[in-house]
Amino acid sequence: MTESRPISPATADAIRSCYATRGKHKGFLLKNPPRGGTAQHAAWQALVLAWNPYKASVWAVMCIRRGEHADLFAETLAWAEANMQLRGSDRDRLTLERIGVW
Numbered sequence: 639m640t641e642s643r644p645i646s647p648a649t650a651d652a653i654r655s656c657y658a659t660r661g662k663h664k665g666f667l668l669k670n671p672p673r674g675g676t677a678q679h680a681a682w683q684a685l686v687l688a689w690n691p692y693k694a695s696v697w698a699v700m701c702i703r704r705g706e707h708a709d710l711f712a713e714t715l716a717w718a719e720a721n722m723q724l725r726g727s728d729r730d731r732l733t734l735e736r737i738g739v740w
Contacts, residue, residue, distance in 0.1 A: 645713055645714075645717050646710075646713065648677065648710065649681065649710050649713045649714055649717070651677075652677040652678050652680065652681035652710060652714065653681050653685070653714060653717070655672065655678045655681070656668055656672070656678060656681050656682045656685055657727070663729065665727065666727050666728070666729050667682070667685060667686070667689075667727045667728045667729070668682065669729065669730075671683060671686075671695075671698070674698065675705075676707075677707050677710050679698070679702075679707075680702045680705075680707035680708075680710050680711040680714070681710060681711070681714045683695065683698050683699055683702055683711065684711045684712075684714035684715040684718055685714060685718050685728075686728065687699060687715060687718075688715055688718035688719050688722070688725075689718060689722070689724070689725035689727075689728050689731055690725070690728045690730055690731040690734070692730075692734070693728070693730055699711075
Protein backbone atom coordinates (compact mmCIF):
# COMPACT_ATOMS: atom_id res chain seq x y z
CA MET A 639 0.00 0.00 0.00
CA THR A 640 1.33 3.40 -0.89
CA GLU A 641 1.45 6.09 1.72
CA SER A 642 -0.77 9.04 0.99
CA ARG A 643 0.30 12.56 1.65
CA PRO A 644 -1.55 14.58 4.29
CA ILE A 645 -4.73 16.26 3.14
CA SER A 646 -5.80 19.81 3.87
CA PRO A 647 -8.10 20.50 6.84
CA ALA A 648 -10.86 21.69 4.49
CA THR A 649 -10.74 18.41 2.59
CA ALA A 650 -10.69 16.40 5.82
CA ASP A 651 -13.78 18.28 7.06
CA ALA A 652 -15.57 17.71 3.75
CA ILE A 653 -14.78 13.99 3.85
CA ARG A 654 -15.96 13.70 7.46
CA SER A 655 -19.26 15.36 6.54
CA CYS A 656 -19.89 12.61 3.94
CA TYR A 657 -20.36 9.99 6.65
CA ALA A 658 -23.44 9.28 8.75
CA THR A 659 -22.91 10.29 12.37
CA ARG A 660 -26.06 8.81 13.91
CA GLY A 661 -28.37 5.87 13.57
CA LYS A 662 -27.85 2.35 12.35
CA HIS A 663 -25.66 3.52 9.44
CA LYS A 664 -23.24 5.48 11.60
CA GLY A 665 -19.75 5.36 10.10
CA PHE A 666 -20.97 4.56 6.59
CA LEU A 667 -20.89 6.87 3.60
CA LEU A 668 -24.13 8.80 3.16
CA LYS A 669 -26.46 7.07 0.72
CA ASN A 670 -27.36 10.30 -1.09
CA PRO A 671 -25.06 13.21 -1.92
CA PRO A 672 -25.10 16.42 0.09
CA ARG A 673 -26.61 19.54 -1.50
CA GLY A 674 -24.98 20.38 -4.84
CA GLY A 675 -22.50 23.20 -5.18
CA THR A 676 -20.89 22.56 -1.80
CA ALA A 677 -17.50 21.22 -0.77
CA GLN A 678 -19.26 18.26 0.85
CA HIS A 679 -20.95 17.41 -2.45
CA ALA A 680 -17.62 17.52 -4.27
CA ALA A 681 -16.02 15.26 -1.66
CA TRP A 682 -18.94 12.79 -1.75
CA GLN A 683 -18.78 12.57 -5.55
CA ALA A 684 -15.01 11.94 -5.41
CA LEU A 685 -15.41 9.19 -2.80
CA VAL A 686 -18.17 7.52 -4.78
CA LEU A 687 -16.23 7.83 -8.04
CA ALA A 688 -13.29 6.00 -6.48
CA TRP A 689 -15.18 3.40 -4.46
CA ASN A 690 -18.44 2.79 -6.38
CA PRO A 691 -18.44 4.40 -9.83
CA TYR A 692 -21.87 2.91 -10.58
CA LYS A 693 -23.32 5.47 -8.20
CA ALA A 694 -21.37 8.53 -9.38
CA SER A 695 -23.09 11.26 -11.35
CA VAL A 696 -21.19 12.01 -14.55
CA TRP A 697 -22.81 15.42 -14.85
CA ALA A 698 -21.97 16.37 -11.26
CA VAL A 699 -18.34 15.29 -11.71
CA MET A 700 -18.07 17.34 -14.92
CA CYS A 701 -19.46 20.43 -13.19
CA ILE A 702 -17.24 20.00 -10.13
CA ARG A 703 -14.07 19.61 -12.20
CA ARG A 704 -14.74 23.00 -13.80
CA GLY A 705 -16.10 24.70 -10.67
CA GLU A 706 -14.76 26.25 -7.50
CA HIS A 707 -14.33 22.91 -5.70
CA ALA A 708 -12.11 21.30 -8.35
CA ASP A 709 -9.02 21.23 -6.12
CA LEU A 710 -10.94 19.71 -3.22
CA PHE A 711 -12.43 17.11 -5.57
CA ALA A 712 -8.99 16.17 -6.94
CA GLU A 713 -7.47 15.94 -3.46
CA THR A 714 -10.35 13.79 -2.19
CA LEU A 715 -10.19 11.52 -5.22
CA ALA A 716 -6.45 10.98 -4.73
CA TRP A 717 -7.03 10.26 -1.03
CA ALA A 718 -9.84 7.81 -1.78
CA GLU A 719 -7.76 5.95 -4.36
CA ALA A 720 -4.88 5.70 -1.88
CA ASN A 721 -7.26 4.36 0.79
CA MET A 722 -9.17 1.72 -1.17
CA GLN A 723 -9.42 -0.42 1.98
CA LEU A 724 -12.14 2.01 3.12
CA ARG A 725 -14.34 1.28 0.10
CA GLY A 726 -16.53 -0.88 2.34
CA SER A 727 -17.87 2.26 3.97
CA ASP A 728 -20.21 2.54 0.98
CA ARG A 729 -23.13 0.20 1.73
CA ASP A 730 -24.01 -0.19 -1.95
CA ARG A 731 -20.44 -1.28 -2.68
CA LEU A 732 -20.73 -3.94 0.03
CA THR A 733 -23.91 -5.23 -1.58
CA LEU A 734 -22.30 -5.34 -5.00
CA GLU A 735 -19.32 -7.25 -3.59
CA ARG A 736 -21.67 -9.69 -1.86
CA ILE A 737 -23.52 -10.54 -5.10
CA GLY A 738 -20.30 -10.82 -7.07
CA VAL A 739 -20.29 -7.69 -9.23
CA TRP A 740 -16.85 -6.67 -7.90
